[in-house]
Amino acid sequence: MEYVPNILFAIALIVGVGYFTRNVKKLSRNIKLGKDVDVSDNKPQRWQNMVRIALGQTKMVVRPVAGIMHIFVYVGFIIINIEVLEIILDGLFGTHRLFSSLGSIYNFLIGSFEILAFLVIVAVVVFWIRRNVIRLQRFIKPEMKGWPKKDGNMILYIEFVLMTLFLTMNAADSQLQQMGAEHYVRAGSFPISQFLTPLLSGMSESGLMMVERTAWWLHILGILAFLNYLYYSKHLHILLAFPNTYFGKVKPKGQLDNLQSVTNEVKLMMDPNADPFAAPATTDAAAVPEKFGASDVMDLNWVQLLNAYTCTECGRCTSECPANQTGKKLSPRKIMMDTRDRLEEVGKNMDANKGEFKPDGKQLLDDYISREELWACTTCNACVQACPVSIDPLSIIVEMRRYLVMEQSAAPMELNNMMSNIENNGAPWPYNQMDRLNWVNE
Numbered sequence: 001m002e003y004v005p006n007i008l009f010a011i012a013l014i015v016g017v018g019y020f021t022r023n024v025k026k027l028s029r030n031i032k033l034g035k036d037v038d039v040s041d042n043k044p045q046r047w048q049n050m051v052r053i054a055l056g057q058t059k060m061v062v063r064p065v066a067g068i069m070h071i072f073v074y075v076g077f078i079i080i081n082i083e084v085l086e087i088i089l090d091g092l093f094g095t096h097r098l099f100s101s102l103g104s105i106y107n108f109l110i111g112s113f114e115i116l117a118f119l120v121i122v123a124v125v126v127f128w129i130r131r132n133v134i135r136l137q138r139f140i141k142p143e144m145k146g147w148p149k150k151d152g153n154m155i156l157y158i159e160f161v162l163m164t165l166f167l168t169m170n171a172a173d174s175q176l177q178q179m180g181a182e183h184y185v186r187a188g189s190f191p192i193s194q195f196l197t198p199l200l201s202g203m204s205e206s207g208l209m210m211v212e213r214t215a216w217w218l219h220i221l222g223i224l225a226f227l228n229y230l231y232y233s234k235h236l237h238i239l240l241a242f243p244n245t246y247f248g249k250v251k252p253k254g255q256l257d258n259l260q261s262v263t264n265e266v267k268l269m270m271d272p273n274a275d276p277f278a279a280p281a282t283t284d285a286a287a288v289p290e291k292f293g294a295s296d297v298m299d300l301n302w303v304q305l306l307n308a309y310t311c312t313e314c315g316r317c318t319s320e321c322p323a324n325q326t327g328k329k330l331s332p333r334k335i336m337m338d339t340r341d342r343l344e345e346v347g348k349n350m351d352a353n354k355g356e357f358k359p360d361g362k363q364l365l366d367d368y369i370s371r372e373e374l375w376a377c378t379t380c381n382a383c384v385q386a387c388p389v390s391i392d393p394l395s396i397i398v399e400m401r402r403y404l405v406m407e408q409s410a411a412p413m414e415l416n417n418m419m420s421n422i423e424n425n426g427a428p429w430p431y432n433q434m435d436r437l438n439w440v441n442e
Helices: 004-031 043-055 064-080 083-093 098-102 104-132 147-179 205-232 234-246 260-270 302-310 316-320 332-352 371-376 382-386 393-406 413-425
Strands: none
Touching: 004 083, 004 205, 004 302, 004 332, 043 234, 064 104, 064 147, 083 098, 083 104, 083 205, 098 104, 104 147, 147 205, 147 234, 205 234, 234 302, 302 332, 302 393, 316 332, 316 382, 332 393, 371 393, 382 393
16 A cells, blocks of 8 residues: 555646647657748748747746736746756655755755745736736627637636645644644745745644645646646746747748749749740649639648647737737737648647548638638738747748739739739739829929
8 A cells, every 4th residue: 555656646747748749749740730931041030049049038028017927927937936846856766855865955955945936926816807807809809709718817826826726735734834734844945835834733633734735736736737738738838938939930031931832933034045935844643733822721830730729819919910919800819720720620630630631621721811811911921930839820821821822813903903003004003004103294
């Protein structure tokens, strides 16, 4: 019976990590459904972006209140979980505070963890108030109804409970140390949990042990559960923010990617030595011509799909979007959420069909993202600039527009007129080249 807790802990650890690994493989498979794209350039700049934006949180503090609170949660949650290593080893080997031999260093670490845990609780409360009491506009947009709203609150509740369990565990532990309970070595500094000890005064040694062990088990099981909740949550960004900022766009924001096939055609047209009557180069007649643009998630590249999974649903992109501010239907956040939802739907389709996608009569265009949303975009890059983790909603919008124009000839009338004028008159205006200066004589 002595080793039963260790065995149960090992089973919980294996199940939790195993299920997380399964979800990571599914996530990787879904992202790889996208087209290949070369992002091996500018490696020094990419590393700098990752360190500065993902690790340094530089784009978060542009909005100081949310930025500082997020840093508390980010740093606190990551650093406090360093203690998870000790908890795991204690759980596997039946020890208690295994690293207590570090002495004053250990005391400093535990004290720091407690202060950070308290700051996390404060930040979580502030975030909850901003979402549910103050109700900031970017948190009550149409795309945030239902699961996105519940998910945002659920994360706050989980973090609050985990930090509270951590402090409760330490409070009971410090009491047991004071009582000289067997197996509870005198170690650690408790600057925050000491204020909880009056709540535990008068309890027997066995009662305190029950409180400490219950908090310990719930804390580690909660962490394992939260680890597996990440896949289904917008909080997946705590893992994907680092690769996403590394693979983010390093070209000037106004520089759009051109289709190579179109570029080749334009070069041929501009080449004075090219024979316009020459027969086209021979190609495989059976080859399927490449689709222009994107109508579904498989037409996007894998970096764009990584963007979709990384979206934090913070709404900074939408709050900065001039189209959204003027009442248009476009929300860059919704573009990313819709892309992720469709990608998840495709992944479930493959799961149900032994890894093969069976056409389901749906696509990203029209079924998730409307044409009205796409054409409302001004391509100003405000959403790209505002995103704290280097997501590029504009690239998806441009690809889907490209499909509408080049595959379906479904551009708005004003755009079709402009392109016809360019083709016929060499300019966007509906005037013959010989008549363009007539206004001078009027």
